[in-house]
Amino acid sequence: MDNERNRLSPLLTLDSLKKYYPIRKGILNRTVANVKAVDGVDLNVFEGETLGLVGESGCGKSTIGKTIVGLEQPTEGRILYAGQDVSKLSSDEMIRLRTNMQIVFQDPYASLNPRKTAGELIGEPLKVHRIVPSADISKEVDRLLELVGLPRGSKNRYPHEFSGGQRQRIGIARALSLRPKLIVCDEPVSALDVSIQAQVLNLLKQLQQELNLTYLFIAHGLGAVKYVSDRIAVMYLGKIVEIGPTKELFANPRHPYTKALLDAYPIPNPHMRGREKIVLQGDVPSPVNPPKGCRFHTRCPLARPECQQRDPELFGDDRHSYACFFSID
DSSP states (O other): OOHHHHTTSOSEEEEEEEEEEEEEETTTTEEEEEEEEEEEEEEEEOTTOEEEEEOSTTSSHHHHHHHHTTSSOOSEEEEEETTEEGGGOOHHHHHHHHHHEEEEOSOTTTTSOTTSOHHHHHHHHHHHHTOSOGGGHHHHHHHHHHHTTOOGGGGGSOGGGSOHHHHHHHHHHHHHTTOOSEEEEESTTTTSOHHHHHHHHHHHHHHHHHHTOEEEEEOSOHHHHHHHOSEEEEEETTEEEEEEEHHHHHHSOOSHHHHHHHHTSOOSOGGGTTOOOOOOOSOOOOTTSOOSSSTTTTTOTTOOGGGGTOOOOOEEOSSSEEOOTTOOO
């Protein structure tokens, strides 16, 4: 992938994206507070790359993925696809856009209708969006099944007749049926056995090369993210705290939270057992009432009084940036 060329024109841009969920109480059902799931995220995803999005559970990464594909509506901010503001598109334009952006869900069983066969599940988007003529849908389903490594005869079987890895392959085939350019992978391997995870990750990489796909790969397992991602964005409590190339971020993390995540990642090297680690204390604060200043200062071993007063912006450059006043050298 030509990184410099792709950085000239992002395929997807998130501009100050916010997603709040209101908390309502009382007889009048008034909003008394908001869960700030995503609170001002700026992000670029470039054509042909895989951007990994990592963070602890509840940090808002899955909410970002659902908002991108339209399953959630943003509270504030903009989502730009190929330079177009999604919120300003007409109904017909939105229908066409949805064929360009698809999602693969975490649970391959819950995301599939148990009353429909694999062929019906994959063929339904083809009918709705009229991707191919009705007479050719069966052949297209066969092609998609083979593309994800399943036999043609499996199209007459129901989801419960497949293993977890096979069900996820059906989910991938269904996403590919609309011939998208961007696929949001929302923790696509976390519900699978370790041996099956590698097969699905290899399939995603193979499909990306063959079809020139762009991935936003959401996960909390650093091993999977490191394997598939060109760049990684680290998220904490609704905000991006660090983003950079995968190799550089693993070798030289600048934000204490990123360092803590990497320190928790097992390294198969006995000579590194005594390395200095950052061990996080306490729990993630509530997204209803996040800490003032830097949101990480309540758990950060490097925190100073300034961290409680100001919320740091992203420092660094377009290649590697981090939101910390006192970054790790």
